[in-house]
Amino acid sequence: MRRVTGKQVVQVDRAEFAALRGRYTAALLDVGTGDGKHALHLARAHPDLLVIGLDAATDNMRRAATKAAASPKKGGLPNLLYLWAAAEQPPAELSDITEVHVLMPWGSLLRGVLGSDPAMLTALAALCAPDTPFLITLNLHAWRPPVPEVGTHPEPTPDSAAEDLGPALKAAHWHLHAAEYLDDAGIAALATSWTRRLNSSRDRLDVLALRGLINPT
Numbered sequence: 001m002r003r004v005t006g007k008q009v010v011q012v013d014r015a016e017f018a019a020l021r022g023r024y025t026a027a028l029l030d031v032g033t034g035d036g037k038h039a040l041h042l043a044r045a046h047p048d049l050l051v052i053g054l055d056a057a058t059d060n061m062r063r064a065a066t067k068a069a070a071s072p073k074k075g076g077l078p079n080l081l082y083l084w085a086a087a088e089q090p091p092a093e094l095s096d097i098t099e100v101h102v103l104m105p106w107g108s109l110l111r112g113v114l115g116s117d118p119a120m121l122t123a124l125a126a127l128c129a130p131d132t133p134f135l136i137t138l139n140l141h142a143w144r145p146p147v148p149e150v151g152t153h154p155e156p157t158p159d160s161a162a163e164d165l166g167p168a169l170k171a172a173h174w175h176l177h178a179a180e181y182l183d184d185a186g187i188a189a190l191a192t193s194w195t196r197r198l199n200s201s202r203d204r205l206d207v208l209a210l211r212g213l214i215n216p217t
């Protein structure tokens with residue numbers, strides 16, 4: 001798999017990942033990590049957690065990836081890596097992921113988490129341990145007006161999400177348990193620069209958080 005370390009991209013093979021994974025009891029995958037700030041925040045806050053940011057685009061993550069790959073003496077984070085891959089084809093070398101975040105997805109990632117690309121969700125579930133918690137946060141402005149990726153899905157609400165999105169997620173082994181609007185504190189706690197950017201350009205940012213378990217036992 002392709003690890004972004006700044007300007008460079010290096011290959012990490014299955015054995016190397018397994019050795020790294022073995023040093024941590026838990027591993028969080030941030031799918032569509034963007035500039036990687038959420039992953040960086042988590043890795044700093046939880047040195048005992050392996051954090052993996054994954055995105056189909058490398059340019060935005062280079063800055064955070066440079067910080068992560070620096071030597072620990074210079075503020076590097078041995079528990080953080082950024083991978084260049086599409087969620088549709090996540091690296092097969094990844095395994096035993098124990099938490100998944102998908103924050104403010106757009107493009108094909110948004111289409112995927114709405115259940116319109118079951119293969120994407122199934123491929124991600126295949127990387128996960130049993131009972132892996134997931135958090136998806138949807139930027140509801142994607143429905144106002146609707147972007148093409150939302151297709152025929154109406155804007156989900158805490159009341160409609162189980163019925164509208166639950167079955168497709170469940171078919172791909174993502175079991176939706178709760179849907180709630182995030183308040184300002186909840187949005188700020190995500191520590192993504194994307195939500196900050198959206199917030200500054202709008203009077204109000206509406207975000208729906210979906211939580212549940214992947215591969216429930």
Ligand SMILES: C[S@@+](CC[C@H](N)C(=O)[O-])C[C@H]1O[C@@H](n2cnc3c(N)ncnc32)[C@H](O)[C@@H]1O
Binds near residue numbers: 057088
């Ligand atoms: C709106 S940004 C959100 C970034 C970050 N999660 C945040 O909250 O700041 C959406 C990200 O999803 C990524 N993305 C879209 N489709 C993807 C796919 N199929 N696989 C991986 N990443 C994807 C984009 O490259 C972009 O970085």
